[in-house]
Structure formats: C-alpha cells, structure tokens
Amino acid sequence: MGGMQTWLWGEMFPNDMDCLVAIASTPAAISGRNMIWREMISHAIRSDPAWKNGDYPKDSAPKNWINAVVPLSAIMTGSAEQLQKQGPTRATAIDLVENLEISSEAYDANDMLNAFESSADYDPAPNLHVINKPMLTINFAGDLTNPPQFLRLPTASNYTSVIIPSGPDSYGHMNIAHPAVWASALGSFLQPLPLGR
Numbered sequence: 001m002g003g004m005q006t007w008l009w010g011e012m013f014p015n016d017m018d019c020l021v022a023i024a025s026t027p028a029a030i031s032g033r034n035m036i037w038r039e040m041i042s043h044a045i046r047s048d049p050a051w052k053n054g055d056y057p058k059d060s061a062p063k064n065w066i067n068a069v070v071p072l073s074a075i076m077t078g079s080a081e082q083l084q085k086q087g088p089t090r091a092t093a094i095d096l097v098e099n100l101e102i103s104s105e106a107y108d109a110n111d112m113l114n115a116f117e118s119s120a121d122y123d124p125a126p127n128l129h130v131i132n133k134p135m136l137t138i139n140f141a142g143d144l145t146n147p148p149q150f151l152r153l154p155t156a157s158n159y160t161s162v163i164i165p166s167g168p169d170s171y172g173h174m175n176i177a178h179p180a181v182w183a184s185a186l187g188s189f190l191q192p193l194p195l196g197r
Helices: 003-010 034-047 062-078 080-086 088-101 109-117 125-130 172-177 179-190
Strands: 022-023 137-141 159-165
Touching: 003 022, 003 125, 022 172, 022 179, 034 062, 034 080, 062 088, 062 109, 062 172, 080 088, 137 179, 159 179
Parallel strands: 022 137, 137 159
Antiparallel strands: none
C-alpha cells in the first residue's frame, strides 16, 4: 500500500520532499473489482468460526479464511503468465493452490483484516491539486488490482505517468516486487531532477 501512502503524503506534506514516486496505485477511491476483492477478504476472515470477532487465542488462530483469501490474492495481484508457468496442468495448478495455502498459514487474520480495511476510506482525489513536486506514477498493464483503464491519473505538468506493458516476464500487480521491470522508468524520471541540491 506504499503507492497509496505516496499520494496521501504528497498532499499532507507537500513541501517535505523533492519528488514522489507512486508505484501500482491510483489516486482515487477504491471501487469496482478492487473493492469487491477487499470485501471478499473481509468477509472470509470475519465469517471464519475461529475468528471470534478478532479475539482469538494465538495458539488457535483462524485458518479457514486462508483457503479463500490466498488463492484470490494470487489471482488479483499475480499475472496470468506467471500463474500459468507455475501451474501449467490441472494437477500442478491444484498443487500450487495447496502450497500457497500452506505457506500462508503464518499470516495473522487480524493483521490481514486491518491491512485491507484500513484503506477502505482511501481517496486522495479531492486534494491532488496540493501536490506541487514532480511526481512519477508507474502502473502495469496487467494489473488486475489497478487496471490502467480505470487509473484516473492527473494531467498536470508536474506528473509523469508510465504504464509498463504486459509480457512473458510480467508479474501483474506484483511487478512492484520486481524492480528490474520498472527501474529504467524510475531512473529516467530521477536523472534530470536537482535532488537534494
């Protein structure tokens, strides 16, 4: 959620930075598919019988929600190309789901719930005019969480927008964890700026 924080901090502290870079985020209220999957996550956690309104003992934490949330998260934040590579057959795809679920058992239900519900009222759109420093937005064509056609990015002169196309080495929303995908766009943006001078 660092991209979302970047938009908000740019509005809250407009003179406390030289520039801003928001990756895989949009400066608008969460809606559509992005809101739907967040609601599905909240519902899966809150309806887990072991959740107990968030007051569960650590040694018997809820785990049923993981079966719904983790595969959904892989679909929403991953890419079709990478998921196909990891699960090229029916059997390997099922194994992938099971492995994702097993590797996610350490996730805490309340932490996950707070992470997704804390941004429910996110909406920097009304105050974008306050951002006065150069800003780069990097988004990804294969991102299901923030699809490019719904980005609603500002068009003011201090904004530079880059959309990284999809390809066989694309990771969808999770391109954020693969700087090789977007490093050149960042370098091109930073190079002419008189940072810290």
